[in-house]
Structures are given as structure tokens and as C-alpha cells.
Amino acid sequence: MNTPRSGSPSSADHLDRKVFADYLVRTRWFGGKGRSFEVTDIRVLAELPGRLDDSPHVLDHLVEVTYAAAGDEAGRSPDVELYQVPLALYEHPQGRLDHAFIGWWEDPTLGWVHAYDAVHDREAMACLLRSFDAAAAGELPEGPLAFRRLPGHDLDTTAHSTLFSGEQSNSSVAFGEDSLMKLFRKVTPGVNPDIEIHRALTEVGSDHVAALYGWLEVETAANADGIAQPVMQLAMLQQFFRTATDGWDLALASVRGLLGSPELHATDSGGDFAPEATRLGEAVADVHRLLAEHFPTETRGPEATVALAATMSERLDRALAVVPDLAAHADRLRGIFGRVAELGGLQVQRIHGDLHLGQTLRTSKGWKIVDFEGEPAKQLAERTLPDSPWRDVAGMLRSFDYAPRSVEHSQASGESDAELAELRRMRAGEWANRNRNHFIVAYGGDLTVEQRVLLDAYVADKAVYETVYEARNRPGWLSIPLEAIAQIGA
Incomplete structure (x- = not known):
């Protein structure tokens, strides 16, 4: 696997915020439809580390959305949300991904790229699955994206991904008949209760939940006062019941x-x-x-x-x-x-x-x-x-x-x-x-x-x-x- 770009999450000044705003309102999972908003920041988290030579570059992003205050909320702090948008970046257009096209721009490292929402792309999702697999073997380089694994299950890294179409607030991707990834779209600093509870119930062997295989989180830097900030959990990988x-x-x-x-x-x-x-x-x-x-x-x-x-x-x-x-x-x-x-x-x-x-x-x-x-x-x-x-x-x-x-x-x-x-x-x-x-x-x-x-x-x-x-x-x-x-x- 190639060595990815890493480093602390930073604002992506080369990205057109209106392009991302236009994409958000086209999705099922964006919670701000019908409200007046603007994209006020786009942060590049890191490139996923599981890339092969013929794979796209997959960069995870956080899009900051700020809503206009209602008339009776004048003087209150603005309502701000963060949405996760992982991008699959290709040098050339990918006709099979036209439905997931976000835009094209000049990347500081890669040059001109065509960007697609990565959950729709099997090549990008294979990259993510390889990263989870490498985490179990301790083979991932240090970086802000941390792939966590629980012991007890070997992933099928040859499995093709299938995006579920009915999801409303998140994006769920099945990998063959082996595992299911839920990628959280609206994210908040702190431990996600879905991961927290699944982890506890998996570790005690509960028969009434899908076993948790792992999760993805980003370790954010300390604030200006040197105070450590909570992690932000981005996705979870768990047991998949195909015939359920x-x-x-x-x-x-x-x-x-x-x-x-x-x-x-x-x-x-x-x-x-x-x-x-x-x-x-x-x-x-x-x-x-x-x-x-x-x-x-x-x-x-x-x-x-x-x-x-x-x-x-x-x-x-x-x-x-x-x-x-x-x-x-x-x-x-x-x-x-x-x-x-x-x-x-x-x-x-x-x-x-x-x-x-x-x-x-x-x-x-x-x-x-x-x-x-x-x-x-x-x-x-x-x-x-x-x-x-x-x-x-x-x-x-x-x-x-x-x-x-x-x-x-x-x-x-x-x-x-x-x-x-x-x-x-x-x-x-x-x-x-x-x-x-x-x-x-x-x-x-x-x-x-x-x-x-x-x-x-x-x-x-x-x-x-x-x-x-x-x-x-x-x-x-x-x-x-x-x-x-x-x-x-x-």
C-alpha cells in the first residue's frame, strides 16, 4: 500500500464551498434541507492509508455548515454542524460515478482531479476495508485517522462493496456477506453511543447485537490553550446479516x-x-x-x-x-x-x-x-x-x-x-x-x-x-x- 498524506486536519482553501453546499442539498442524509445555510469551512482530515497503485486517492473531509439565525434568535450563537464527506479523487472522469460527482478542481498535491463521494465507489471502499484490515496487524502508519479493531474476526478484503440506498441520516456499505460499515454523516466531537454500546455488548458476547469489528476516529489536535480535544468518531464496522x-x-x-x-x-x-x-x-x-x-x-x-x-x-x-x-x-x-x-x-x-x-x-x-x-x-x-x-x-x-x-x-x-x-x-x-x-x-x-x-x-x-x-x-x-x-x- 502507498504511504498517504497525513498531518493535522486543516482547512482546504483550494476547495469551492458552494460546490459542497450544492452537493449537500442533493443528498438524503443532509439535515439542513429547507434551512438557510452556508458552508463556512472544509477541513481535510487525511488520506486513507489503504491505497493501491491503481486506486483513487481517498481523502476524508469535514464540511462545516452554519445556519442563518431565525428572526427570534437574533443575537444567539450561530447553529453549526459538521458533515463528513469522504472524496474519491480521480485524474479522469468516471462515468460510472456520475451520480456521486461533486466537482473538479486543482489539488495542491495531485493536480487537477475529479471528485466523487467515496461511499459510492467500490475502489474507494476497498481502500477503506484494507485500512481496517491493516489496523488489526498493526501495519498502519501514524496519522490523524485511527482505525481501531476488536479481536476475533478476520475481514474478507476481497469482498465487493454495496451501498444501501434507503439510509436517511448516515451511509451504510456492505462488504459482500462479511461486514457492514456505517459511515456517520453528521459528526460531533466525543464518543458515538452506537460504537460505545456495540463495543460493550460485543465484548461481553451479547447474542442480540451485530458484533462490532472496529471503528474509525480522528484524533484532533489540542486547542489554542493546549487542552486536549475529544476524539471524533467517523465510522463503525460490524457483523453483517445478509438474510436478516x-x-x-x-x-x-x-x-x-x-x-x-x-x-x-x-x-x-x-x-x-x-x-x-x-x-x-x-x-x-x-x-x-x-x-x-x-x-x-x-x-x-x-x-x-x-x-x-x-x-x-x-x-x-x-x-x-x-x-x-x-x-x-x-x-x-x-x-x-x-x-x-x-x-x-x-x-x-x-x-x-x-x-x-x-x-x-x-x-x-x-x-x-x-x-x-x-x-x-x-x-x-x-x-x-x-x-x-x-x-x-x-x-x-x-x-x-x-x-x-x-x-x-x-x-x-x-x-x-x-x-x-x-x-x-x-x-x-x-x-x-x-x-x-x-x-x-x-x-x-x-x-x-x-x-x-x-x-x-x-x-x-x-x-x-x-x-x-x-x-x-x-x-x-x-x-x-x-x-x-x-x-x-x-
Whole structure:
């Protein structure tokens, strides 16, 4: 392998910031669409070290985006984000990569180059995989890019890469049937919770996550005062389950099978999902147990439950301004949240933070939980704070409601037979109740009064959040969380 350019990350003055701004708005993963922004800096991190003579030069970059302050934010510090854009640089145009073309410019070292987003290029991704492989053997030169490896798995460096097209906030690349790389697009200084939790669960041999093989991070220089800065983690490499089925897709298939024969009850359907809900509840419980063993836990006093109840009530107040239909349920919801304030304490630990059926995979060896990044809208420091595991459970219960309701909703829109539509609605409710119950029993058995109070509140709080989301993005689906709210605590 050739020796790459290295050194401390630095601003790339030769790059046209408008070119990168134009590219960002064309991607699926850029979070600033619809907002006024400008690219205020482009930093070259380093060249990937795994290059062969006939490979492109692959340079990793951080693009700094600064958003214009809204009218009511005058005087506040500007909102700044960093996005990772690795570039594959070629001397000549690559027609096969036209869809990933960013621009062409004169590089200080290479001369005129054509630049492409590297995740779309198999040659560039092979370079990255070779770098991970060389890290295991201690063969990489010193540089700001650090490839970290965990022992126990030999990578297949001959595997071709395939970029997943459905990714929204990151970029995922599979290498044959051997491994999967998630490249984080929006990056923040500090340890990424997805890497942190996968590492802990891999090292204790958890059966319910994809094993972590390694990760890529950049070691930033000390600031002007000589204070060391936190690392910035850029990508993770882990076990790949080629034949796995997304939990959401599996649930939808079960629902469609049931609603296709609505004369059958959920217990009679050949696609009954309850056994899977049971196994999934056991998997989530085991992951929570391991997280409690390997990360700090805390018993918080009465002030914690009072604050939690207040936060939920405040979210309801804000939601009422967006979803007036919530007013009919507001007093009952405040009662549900108020009971949390009376609990007198709260057990917290590390949790998933954004758990639903879409964050699970059904493999031939059981259920796997994926994507431990937490809620993307939250700051990194907030996503790593201990929280109640019942928040995760509530997310799964809401997902068990959304799956049948979304199918029933789509079928009802074209159904002229009112009696058949009502029968399907009843069967959708049966499916949701049956699978929620099986999941809960497998997760926690018979719940205590205190556990039920917490769970009801988290479910209601999640549904309130959903009403705002649906009102703003899918008004036709607003009835799904509203119907759930009508049943909670009724």
C-alpha cells in the first residue's frame, strides 16, 4: 500500500464551498434541507492509508455548515454542524460515478482531479476495508485517522462493496456477506453511543447485537490553550446479516396476512406474530440487563419523577397548539403524567433511546437490536445520559400499534365495503393488543403498579409526540396516535 498524506486536519482553501453546499442539498442524509445555510469551512482530515497503485486517492473531509439565525434568535450563537464527506479523487472522469460527482478542481498535491463521494465507489471502499484490515496487524502508519479493531474476526478484503440506498441520516456499505460499515454523516466531537454500546455488548458476547469489528476516529489536535480535544468518531464496522429481515417489514407482512383474511382472529392467522413478539421482548430485556451491568446506573429521588411529569405535561401543552384535537384528551393525559410525579423516584441506566420495530433485525439466530445512536434530534451529551428503560419499552409498544394501523389505514382508503373495513379495523386492534401483551410479558412479566404508571406515561408521551409529527408531515395518519391516546388509561 502507498504511504498517504497525513498531518493535522486543516482547512482546504483550494476547495469551492458552494460546490459542497450544492452537493449537500442533493443528498438524503443532509439535515439542513429547507434551512438557510452556508458552508463556512472544509477541513481535510487525511488520506486513507489503504491505497493501491491503481486506486483513487481517498481523502476524508469535514464540511462545516452554519445556519442563518431565525428572526427570534437574533443575537444567539450561530447553529453549526459538521458533515463528513469522504472524496474519491480521480485524474479522469468516471462515468460510472456520475451520480456521486461533486466537482473538479486543482489539488495542491495531485493536480487537477475529479471528485466523487467515496461511499459510492467500490475502489474507494476497498481502500477503506484494507485500512481496517491493516489496523488489526498493526501495519498502519501514524496519522490523524485511527482505525481501531476488536479481536476475533478476520475481514474478507476481497469482498465487493454495496451501498444501501434507503439510509436517511448516515451511509451504510456492505462488504459482500462479511461486514457492514456505517459511515456517520453528521459528526460531533466525543464518543458515538452506537460504537460505545456495540463495543460493550460485543465484548461481553451479547447474542442480540451485530458484533462490532472496529471503528474509525480522528484524533484532533489540542486547542489554542493546549487542552486536549475529544476524539471524533467517523465510522463503525460490524457483523453483517445478509438474510436478516427488518422487524418492521416482518410485522407488516404478518398484518397483511391477517387483514387479507379478516374472518380469522389474530390467534388463528398463519402469520401470527406473537411468538416473535415474545422473543423480541426477551431480547430487549437481555440487552437492558447487560447495559445495566456495564454502564452506570442511578436511583434518582422524588425530584426526578416530578421533573419527568412536568416535562411530559409541557410537551402536551406545546402539542395542543399544533393538534387542537388533543384538547378532548388533555385532562386525562395530565392525570396520567401527574401520577408519575407521585412515584417518589426513578431507576435510570443506559438505554437504546429510539427503539421501535425498525431498529430490530430478525436473523436465523434470533433478534438483533441495531442503531444505538439514540434520538437524532438530541445533542450527543443528552443521548448518552442514563434514562428509564421503560422509555424503550414504550417505543416498542407504539410500534406494535403503528404496524397494523398503517396497513389498515392504507387498505381502508380504497375500501367501499364499510362492514369489511370495520372488520379489518377490529383485526388490526387485535393484532396490536396481542403482540403488545406478549412483548410485555416476555420483557418484564407481571408489572408492578409503579412500572405500569411509568409505562402508561411514556406511551402517552410518545403518542403525543407522534400527533405533532403526523400533523406536520402526514396529516392523513394523525388518527393513528389520536386513537391510541383515546384508549390509554381509558
